[in-house]
Amino acid sequence: MGVFLSSPEAQRRHRMQSFARTIFACMTVLLILPVVAIVGLLVIRGGSALSFEFLFSVPLRGMTAGGIWPAIVGTVWLVGVSLAVSAPIGVLAAVYLNEYAGDSWLTRIIHLAIVNLAGVPSIVHALFGVGAFVLFFSLGTSILSASLTLAIMTLPVIIASTKEALSAVPLAFREACWNVGATRWQTIRHVVLPNSIAGILTGVILQVSRAAGETAPILFTGAAFFLPHLPQSVNDQCMALSMHLFTLSTQVPNVPPQITYGTALVLLLVVLSVNTTSIIIRSRVRRRRRW
C-alpha cells in the first residue's frame, strides 16, 4: 500500500478494479466447471465399462450386455459419408464466395441463406431429411439419407469457417499476385489456398465432432434402434453412438448404468480426440506462420 493509494478516490478505484477482476475470474471458473463435472462423472461411472471387449463386440441380450462396436462403426460411416459430401461442396462454395463473387444483392441473399441455414434447429433438419431424402428421393432410411441430412446441417458452418480462413490471407498478397499478371485461379492456387488450408481443415474437422454427436438428424433418416450386424453399403441402416446412447437411456429397461455411461464416455472421447486433432493442427500452423 504505497503513496499512490493514499487518496480515498484512488482506494475506491483500486477496490473496483479488484472487484471486477474477481467477477471475471469467477465467470471463467463457472465456465469450466460443467466440463470438469461431465468428464469426471463419465469417467467415474463409465470408466470401468471401457475394455477391448466393450468396444469391439456387439450388444447382447436386448442391449443390456455386450459392447458397442456396431454403433462405433455406424458413426464412422455417417460422419465419413456426410463429410465426403459437405466438405468439397462447402469449401468450393466458400472459395467462390470469398474469391470470385463480388458484393451484389444475389451474394447478399446467399450469405443470408447460409447464416440462416446454420441457425436451423437440428430436428428441423431431421424432418427435412425425411421428406427430401427418405421419401422424395426414395433413398429410404439409410446411411445415405442420414449422411445427406448431416451434410446439409454441417454445410453452412463449413462455408463460414472456410470463408474466415480465406479472408485471413491479406488482400495485399492477392493484389501483389494480380499486379504481376497472375490470374485469379493462379493466385488462389499458389498463394491463397496454401496459406489458408490449415484453417480450412480445422473448420472441417470441427464439423466431424458435430456430425458425430448429433442425434436428431439421424433419428428418422438412417440410424437403427438395434442392428447386430455391421452395415455393408450406404443403402443399409446403421447404429450410431449418439443414437445408441439415447436408446440405452430412454428406451431399454434394465440397462446396467456402466454400459450407458461407458457409451457416453466413448462418444465424448471421440469428439474430444477429433477436437484435439484440430487444435494440434492449428498450433502447428501458428508456429509455421509465414508472415
Place this chain on the structure above:
Amino acid sequence: MVSARPKVQFEGLTVRFGDQVALRDITLDVRHNEILGIIGPAGSGKTSLLRALNRTLELTRGARISGTVRLDADDVYRLGSVSDLRRRVGMVAPLPVGLPMSIYDNVAFAPRMSGVRDKTTLDGIVETCLTQAALWDEVKDRLRDLGTKLSGGQQQRLTIARALSHEPEVLCLDEFSIAIDPVTTMRIEEVLKELKSTVTILLVTNLVQQARRLADRSAFLLMSELVEVGPTEQLFGREPHDRRTFEYVNGMFG
C-alpha cells in the same frame, strides 16, 4: 522500335469513386523509353492514374472509369486478357509486399505463372531482377528464406524485383523509395536510368527532387486535374506554364 505513337496514352480519363472524382479528364502521353515523373500533393490522383493503366483500379469497389487508356495501339479496357496486360505493365505499389513464399519464389512467381519451367532460366531471372533491385548482395546466400521475413526496405526492393521479373514494357513505380534508405534509393535510381533503354517508366513520387533527378518529362497533378506536363527542366525551372507548378515544386504549398 521507337515509333511516333506514344507508348501510353491517357485520353479524357476520368475516374470516380462514388461521388468523389479522383481524376478529371486527364489527357497525357507517355513516350517510348522515357521516365515520366508524376508529382502532386496527396490525393491528387497520382496512384489512380497508374492503377487505371494496369487495370487494378477496377478492383476497388465503386470505382468508375471513363475515357481511354492506350498501351501502344491497344485500348487496355478492350483487351481480352487482363493478366496479359498486367504482365506488360509492371507495378510497384507503395507498401512493400513480400509474398508468403521464399525470396527465390517471390521473383520466380510471375515467370512460372506464365509458363517458364526451366531451372536455369528461372535462376537467371531471379539473379538479374534482384540485382537490378539492389537486393541481390543482401539475399544471395539465403534465397530459400521467406520473403515476408525481410525488413520493410528489403521487401520493397523484393517488390521491385518481382515487378521486373515478367519483363514489363512499362514500369509503374508508386513511391518506391518510401521504405528505402537514401543510399539504396540512389542505387535503384541508377538502375532505373539504365532500364530506360528498354522500358518506359512512370514514376509517381512525393519527393519532387527525385522527379527532378530522374524524369525526362514531368506531369503535375493537383486536385484530380493535370495542371501541366512538360520537360522536367521546364517544370522545375523559373518559368513553368502554371504558377501553381512553381509554387508546388518550390515547396510553397502542398
